[in-house]
Amino acid sequence: MTTVGFIGLGIMGSPMAAHLVNAGHEVVGFDVVPESLTKLAEAGGKPAASVAEAVAGADVVITMLPNHPHVESVVFGDDGVLQNAKEGTLLIDMSTIRPESSLAIAEAAKAKGIRVLDAPVSGGEAGAKNAALSIMVGGDAADFEAAKPILDVLGKTVVHVGPHSAGQVVKAANQLVVGGTYALVAEAIVLLEASGVDAKTGLDVLAGGLAASRILDLKRDSMVARQFQPGFRIDLHHKDMGIALAAARQADVSLPVTGLIAQLVAAARAMGHGSLDHSALLKVTEQLSGRG
Known part of the structure; x- marks a missing residue:
């Protein structure tokens, strides 16, 4: 069992987090929308009161957010991933953002001892609900292999496409x-x-x-x-x-x-x-x- 901090429980993130719970992982999630936290609790996950709480004890952190400003805020903020995740944590950003943002996050995380993959998805809401997403992953090959058991829960096509930002x-x-x-x-x-x-x-x-x-x-x-x-x-x-x-x-x-x-x-x-x-x-x- 892996402890997963899941940030962003919207149309896509909510069913994805539920799949991870059903696969036996401990999922601690955060979203700014209270109803999303209620859904997570109903699915068997643990709602968190902040990003910091969601990531503090996590082995893996997944972000599923609308755009690069949201991801950068969650990663770089005082309440964010880099300030609160433990060394060795694997951060998987499954949002769709600018390649340059993915590169900046990977570089900053490396200095903190945090591993990063950019892993945007295709398949929309139906793909998220059916665990049938196509996931394109950028980052180090060893980190991809470590993440693959988690990603295989969420998608049917999971491919390492190259170095950091290649997924984007x-x-x-x-x-x-x-x-x-x-x-x-x-x-x-x-x-x-x-x-x-x-x-x-x-x-x-x-x-x-x-x-x-x-x-x-x-x-x-x-x-x-x-x-x-x-x-x-x-x-x-x-x-x-x-x-x-x-x-x-x-x-x-x-x-x-x-x-x-x-x-x-x-x-x-x-x-x-x-x-x-x-x-x-x-x-x-x-x-x-x-x-x-």
Whole structure:
């Protein structure tokens, strides 16, 4: 049994923490939302009153937070991980943040004797609930091997992709592909419907051919039905596209389609759809076509 300090018990973190409890680990969790702490207690975990309390006796600390300012505050703050975790603790940041933030955290933690992995995930709320996440891990190989029994509880695809920050770069690539796929599925729906073709039937055919994708498998029916309950919010995908563009600038490469997708996601947010699922890119395409 491993003692896990879990920081961030939201849509993703809450079911992930519950899986760790069910696997026999002692999970001490913290979140700023009281209801999240209640959920953890109901799942068999131990709520903490602060980050410091959650990490003080932990062998492993997992952070699952919205953006780099939240992660940096939790890691670097006086109440945070570096000030309160014991030497030798393994910090696994499963948030999606800037690669440079992951590097800075790893460097600062090394001076404290704390090991760090960046391990962002793909799969959304459904993946978290079903313990079916894809987890892309950056950091030292030995630390990855130490973390793998924990990560295997949370995901079906767990891969060490390179040194510190490599996980965040792979996640940026994931998000640009996901955003681009949603945008094209949205255009396919608009084209089919405007041409008098049943969109569900059309997408069913596409899903059985070369155009097949996880997004078509999981989201084609809900998109056609205009059901956009968030599994992953437009607001968060907007943040992630900014990370992808910044990573492209850092790597000195041109990603023109990524730039276009980022603007479509930004348009969805500007239209007031930030709280909807990222499949709501369909609403942007409809608006551009005068069919919204």
